[in-house]
Amino acid sequence: MFHLGIVKDVTEQKRLAQQLIISERLAVVGELVAGVAHEVRNPLFGITTTLSALARRLADRKAVQPFLDVVMTEVSRLNYLMEQLLEHSRPVRLDTDDSALRVVIAEVAEEFRGQAEKKGIKLTVEYPEEVGYPRVDRRKMHGVFANLFENALQHTARGGEIRLASSREANGSSQVQIQVSDTGAGIAVENLNKVFDPFFTTRPNGVGLGLAIVRKTIHDHGGSIALRSDGGRGTTFTIKLPLGS
Numbered sequence: 419m420f421h422l423g424i425v426k427d428v429t430e431q432k433r434l435a436q437q438l439i440i441s442e443r444l445a446v447v448g449e450l451v452a453g454v455a456h457e458v459r460n461p462l463f464g465i466t467t468t469l470s471a472l473a474r475r476l477a478d479r480k481a482v483q484p485f486l487d488v489v490m491t492e493v494s495r496l497n498y499l500m501e502q503l504l505e506h507s508r509p510v511r512l513d514t515d516d517s518a519l520r521v522v523i524a525e526v527a528e529e530f531r532g533q534a535e536k537k538g539i540k541l542t543v544e545y546p547e548e549v550g551y552p553r554v555d556r557r558k559m560h561g562v563f564a565n566l567f568e569n570a571l572q573h574t575a576r577g578g579e580i581r582l583a584s585s586r587e588a589n590g591s592s593q594v595q596i597q598v599s600d601t602g603a604g605i606a607v608e609n610l611n612k613v614f615d616p617f618f619t620t621r622p623n624g625v626g627l628g629l630a631i632v633r634k635t636i637h638d639h640g641g642s643i644a645l646r647s648d649g650g651r652g653t654t655f656t657i658k659l660p661l662g663s
């Protein structure tokens with residue numbers, strides 16, 4: 419028994435030491451990624467502006483337009499990737515506000531209403547005042563709902579519905595629950611554990627950082643995010659956010 423005890427102790431120590439090594443490594447990788455993303459952004463900005471000037475000069479040369487379009491698309495993809503990488507590796511500094519969530523939800527709903535109508539998808543947003551508003555960072559939380567709505571739109575066919583519903587946690591804890599659900603394609607069981615991983619994507623042009631950043635933002639706000647999907651019958655993301663003191 420005594421011997422066993424010691425073995426267990428050492429194992430625990432080893433585990434902690436390994437964990438420390440892993441988190442230190444991750445921190446170094448994070449810094450490196452942020453540094454690279456930052457350095458790449460400047461030349462990329464130069465390429466983007468020069469390309470726009472070139473496109474204007476060559477506006478009457480129809481034969482070169484398809485080539486310019488390809489370069490433009492690829493450059494904006496790189497821009498998006500660098501922005502997302504920076505967002506993901508930046509140290510967290512939340513600029514929170516009582517009314518931010520109310521503003522953000524209204525903003526995102528407005529932004530996506532047009533796209534939803536065009537695709538023939540019903541968009542419903544329900545956030546009654548009495549649910550209460552957690553303090554959130556407006557810019558970061560905008561990213562959360564924009565990503566969730568964008569994903570929902572990408573995976574829902576004409577005639578479907580996207581709904582944001584909210585409630586106060588029933589068990590008396592001071593938490594707000596927000597659900598974003600769609601009636602779309604759903605997520606395959608084998609992918610349920612992967613969708614929050616950085617760079618996991620099933621879309622040909624996807625980067626796979628959307629949900630990784632959504633989860634990080636929710637965790638940075640002291641909240642949680644869970645996912646339920648019935649294959650072929652839609653997806654629901656459930657976010658819980660603490661109502662501040």
Ligand SMILES: Nc1ncnc2c1ncn2[C@@H]1O[C@H](COP(=O)(O)OP(=O)(O)OP(=O)(O)O)[C@@H](O)[C@H]1O
Nearest residue numbers: 569570573604613619620621624625626627628629
């Ligand atoms: N509402 C949804 N319905 C079905 N599948 C979804 C939904 N939301 C996410 N997914 C799946 O999770 C994957 C990861 O989503 P995530 O937003 O992280 O990346 P992405 O949309 O592929 O790329 P991007 O970085 O451009 O957002 C998607 O490729 C898709 O397979």
Ligand SMILES: [Mg+2]
Nearest residue numbers: 565569628629
């Ligand atoms: Mg996405």
